[in-house]
Amino acid sequence: MLGFWGIKGGQGSAVSADFQHALMQQVMRTELIRIRALIGTAALLTVMLWAIYTLDAPAVNHIWHGPLRPTYLFAILIPFILFELWVHATISRHLRLDRDVPVYRRYLGALIETSTPTLTLALHIDAMGPVQALGFVVPLTYFIFIILSTLRLDFWLSSFTGFVAAAELFCMAMFYHRTGSADPPPDLYYHSVRSVVILICGMLAGAVGVQLRRQFEASIQAATARDRITNLFGQHVSPQVVERLMAEGATTNSDIRRVAVMFVDFRSFTAGARTRSPQEVVDRLDGAFAVLVDILDRHGGIVNKFLGDGFLALFGAPFESADAAHHAVAAAREMLEANDRFNQATSWPLRIGIGVHIGEVVAGNIGSPRRKEYTVIGDTVNFAARLEALNKELNSQFLISSEVRAALGDAARDAVPRGEVPVRGYDRPVAVWQLG
Numbered sequence: 473m474l475g476f477w478g479i480k481g482g483q484g485s486a487v488s489a490d491f492q493h494a495l496m497q498q499v500m501r502t503e504l505i506r507i508r509a510l511i512g513t514a515a516l517l518t519v520m521l522w523a524i525y526t527l528d529a530p531a532v533n534h535i536w537h538g539p540l541r542p543t544y545l546f547a548i549l550i551p552f553i554l555f556e557l558w559v560h561a562t563i564s565r566h567l568r569l570d571r572d573v574p575v576y577r578r579y580l581g582a583l584i585e586t587s588t589p590t591l592t593l594a595l596h597i598d599a600m601g602p603v604q605a606l607g608f609v610v611p612l613t614y615f616i617f618i619i620l621s622t623l624r625l626d627f628w629l630s631s632f633t634g635f636v637a638a639a640e641l642f643c644m645a646m647f648y649h650r651t652g653s654a655d656p657p658p659d660l661y662y663h664s665v666r667s668v669v670i671l672i673c674g675m676l677a678g679a680v681g682v683q684l685r686r687q688f689e690a691s692i693q694a695a696t697a698r699d700r701i702t703n704l705f706g707q708h709v710s711p712q713v714v715e716r717l718m719a720e721g722a723t724t725n726s727d728i729r730r731v732a733v734m735f736v737d738f739r740s741f742t743a744g745a746r747t748r749s750p751q752e753v754v755d756r757l758d759g760a761f762a763v764l765v766d767i768l769d770r771h772g773g774i775v776n777k778f779l780g781d782g783f784l785a786l787f788g789a790p791f792e793s794a795d796a797a798h799h800a801v802a803a804a805r806e807m808l809e810a811n812d813r814f815n816q817a818t819s820w821p822l823r824i825g826i827g828v829h830i831g832e833v834v835a836g837n838i839g840s841p842r843r844k845e846y847t848v849i850g851d852t853v854n855f856a857a858r859l860e861a862l863n864k865e866l867n868s869q870f871l872i873s874s875e876v877r878a879a880l881g882d883a884a885r886d887a888v889p890r891g892e893v894p895v896r897g898y899d900r901p902v903a904v905w906q907l908g
Contacts, residue, residue: 493570494692499625499685500567506623507560510585511553513616518549536599544595552588578629582621586636589613593644602655606645606663614641618674625685627678634674638667731789732796732830732876733853734773734804735860736764737782739823748820756820757781763810764824771803776847782860789835789848797879800828801907804870808908827860829873855902858895862904866890874903 525532559581566573589610596605614637621630645663649655738760745753761783765775768785772793777784787803788796804826815821831852838847859871868890877884886908892901 494695495685495689496572497567497570498688498692500563500573502623502625502684503563503573504560504567506620507556507563509620509623510616511556511560514549514553514556518546518553521545521549545592548588548591548595552585555584578624578626579632582617582624582629582633583636586614586617586633587640589617589637590640590644593641594648597644597648598650602645602649602658611641611666614670615673618670618677621674622677622681622684625681625688627675627682630678630681631671631675634671634677637674638671641670642667727835728832729789729792729835730796730830731833731835731848731852732787732800732828733833733848733856734785734787734800735782735827735857736785736807737779737825737860737863739825739864741781741822744820744822752820756818756822759818760811760814760822763814764807767803767806767810771799771806773799773803784853784857786848789833790846797828797830797876798883800830801872801876801880801883804828805907808869824869825860825863826870827856827858827863827872828870828876829856829859830875830879831855854897855895858897859904862893862895866893866904866906868906870907872905872907874905877905 562577563573592613593605593610596608596610599605600608618630618634618637621633624630642663645666646658646660738757741757748756761778764783768775771787773785773787774789775783776786785800785803787793787800793799807826808824811822811824829852831850833848833850833852835848836846838849855873859873862871863869871890872880872884872887877887880887884905884907887905888907890904890906893904895902
């Protein structure tokens with residue numbers, strides 16, 4: 473089909489652009505969640521520190537091994553919160569502009585964030601000494617950044633976060649000491665093993681992020697392909713057709729195929745609509761279309777276009793069907809019966825006209841570069857429209873062409889010949905058959 477994409481096998485190039493755009497937006501949204509979690513955690517720690525110091529300063533000083541001034545930690549926490557608010561605003565702006573955040577900014581942000589516990593650790597070492605400070609809570613805060621790095625959905629960023637945490641903790645343990653203190657020398661192997669474990673945790677967080685990214689990719693890929701199929705095939709595509717398109721794909725060239733074309737129109741609808749409110753008109757059409765389209769779905773047809781108070785339906789496209797005529801006629805018969813039942817339950821009965829013709833059409837994805845639509849073109853379509861219009865002249869509801877009657881065989885025994893009828897746009901009268 474003209475301009476159609478291959479859905480099977482990676483979804484094809486036409487889907488990939490929308491897919492990458494949707495994935496980028498999803499990654500940025502998870503990044504915003506991560507940043508909000510960091511801001512919330514830092515704000516909570518700030519409030520708790522101030523509250524505890526206000527209620528029981530001696531206990532805090534006892535834990536701190538000396539007089540603690542909250543301003544020391546506030547000088548770290550508050551700038552950290554302000555930095556994260558700036559990052560959040562930057563990502564939100566990029567998201568609104570449909571632009572991705574540069575890679576170097578992501579790594580720079582990870583470096584700055586993960587260095588925050590290192591600055592806090594330096595204060596603790598100055599107050600407690602390296603042995604007690606390294607065994608206290610601050611080294612554990614590196615894991616907050618490692619765990620939340622999973623939401624970056626990037627293995628290398630999470631691994632980088634783990635590397636920064638491991639390297640900075642190792643350097644603080646091995647090389648940072650209180651001035652003039654007699655602290656024992658650091659144990660190389662002890663601190664090396666701990667740093668390696670932190671690095672491994674970063675890599676594991678990255679692996680989890682990759683798995684989450686793959687799940688996002690699968691769901692976004694399916695949703696993107698489904699949306700493009702729905703847009704391509706007009707205002708209605710049955711779930712069965714969508715699933716089959718996604719499973720089987722389609723050719724990339726326009727093609728000529730044998731299709732049963734059905735036109736459906738509600739008779740005298742415009743006249744009845746003049747005396748009713750707009751909402752009544754819409755509700756009546758919606759109710760009628762819901763019944764008829766459901767029948768089409770069951771018989772393998774698709775609505776290619778809604779045409780005001782009618783529609784064009786196809787059988788045998790986008791997928792070929794050897795029994796297209798049988799499916800179209802079976803659907804039309806059931807639609808007539810369903811419409812009669814619907815009329816009995818409403819104060820606004822409607823009479824429908826149906827015309828079905830079968831023949832070769834050009835099927836393809838046609839339109840402007842900004843918007844394309846799957847459609848069929850050819851004399852078969854034109855004649856089906858003319859055939860449906862003849863219902864008004866012949867006082868009938870369901871007319872088929874000789875080609876449809878021939879395709880039906882014994883299934884058309886009840887077809888009533890209406891003779892050769894002049895058809896607008898055709899030089900010679902054409903044989904028409906009526907079905908009930």
